[in-house]
Amino acid sequence: MPEGHSVHRIARQFAANFVGHRVAVSSPQGRFAADATRIDGHVMTDAKAVGKQMFLEFDNGLWLRVHLGLYGAWDFAGDISIDPTIASANGRMGQTNQRGTDLDPILDSAGENSLHSIGAPRRTRLRMAESEKVEAEITSFPPEPIGQVRVRLLTDTAVADLRGPTACEVLDPAQVDAVIAKLGPDPQVDDGPEAEERFVSIVRRKPTSIALLLMDQSVVSGIGNVYRAELLFRARQNPHTPGKKVPEDTVRALWRDWVHLLRIGVETGQMMTMDDLDDESYRKAMASRDDRHWVYKREGLPCRVCGTNIVMEELGGRKLYWCPVDQA
Structure with missing residues (x-):
């Protein structure tokens, strides 16, 4: 989806x-x-x-x-x-990475971005x-x-x-x-303090697991299976923790990270979720999803941080990917 x-x-x-x-x-x-x-x-x-x-x-x-x-x-x-909102000055589509530099377009081998993505x-x-x-x-x-x-x-x-x-x-x-009134906040529509407070308020009173809440479009708009897995790993958050038991600082960090990752996704056409890559690693990641994500679709492979095998399980009818050590 x-x-x-x-x-x-x-x-x-x-x-x-x-x-x-x-x-x-x-x-x-x-x-x-x-x-x-x-x-x-x-x-x-x-x-x-x-x-x-x-x-x-x-x-x-x-x-x-x-x-x-x-x-x-x-x-x-x-x-x-x-x-024009995502084009670079030389007329090519801008591939704006986390470091704020413009590189030549890098086409994804699976067609996720650029000319091969829906609506590109x-x-x-x-x-x-x-x-x-x-x-x-x-x-x-x-x-x-x-x-x-x-x-x-x-x-x-x-x-x-x-x-x-x-x-x-x-x-x-x-x-x-x-x-629209039934939808949760969308950072591309409103990334201000009121949107953050709305997200935090909803999550902090729910007994539902944070993994399910992030996929609930009435809680927050736009997050799907890829971003859900990656946001939780980047926060080192156990996906099964009830929303009301997730520390407020972590909930706020999830929202702010979603603001950050969604902006990158809109600009590049790819769900790039790894930061601080050198130019060679960045180009490699932009070209292949295998080098772009921390945990998504990496079940059975070693965690990029601790080496523990990434786990995949069914939750709410969707596949959930996470590290049982870093997200314990």
Whole structure:
């Protein structure tokens, strides 16, 4: 499931390439046809993300709400410009690391970031093929839909196709406000003291394990399985500790670390969770997830700190990775 950084990057893609343009909205597979007529032909006026949900506003006051869930994905094609908020001065996508330096783009071998990530900026007339998830040059515009496209958003120069979302619906402003009100704070929306206090207050009164609380979108927005495992390890926090028993300083540190890691994820397109790497190690980590994380998907491998084998267990229907020594 895409985590919060990916959804924010998709929203930025829409802001850069669709907002301000009149959009033809259709449903090639037919399942969204009725709702598509409600926003078809209107100008997109806003694009924003809160956690794992994205909201696109149109000039008739209606919003398209999308939650990708486990299987959803956007494909972009056409004359797609780079998102200026994450581009470096020389016109390339900026890969801003924890040390605050700009390096040339480093493509992830598994397609997690850059041109291969869902919603990643594309400079030319390119399309992500459905089966291989690779880029292929298109010869005509708009290209034919590939697969079961729930929604197609089309301008004179760009097209976005949505497949397999968990949620896709047109809402009025009051309904959008009601959805957002149920979501926990998102650092990309608000990283101020009130958001931190809200997170701390909720966690500190819950008997639920901290590992489950971090995945609860009503507690905090955007954290998925990868960030959950990595945040807890970086805090050296036992994942099974009830929220109300986690020291307040640790809860605050978790929030502030989430602010930090989410920013990096939005800027780079990758869930980079290891700090203080030299340039060679950083490039290696950006190119491969195996060198990017402390514990995620490292079950049976030695902990990078203490050497104890990383444990994987099922918790709440999801895989939890942690070190039984450093997080005892």
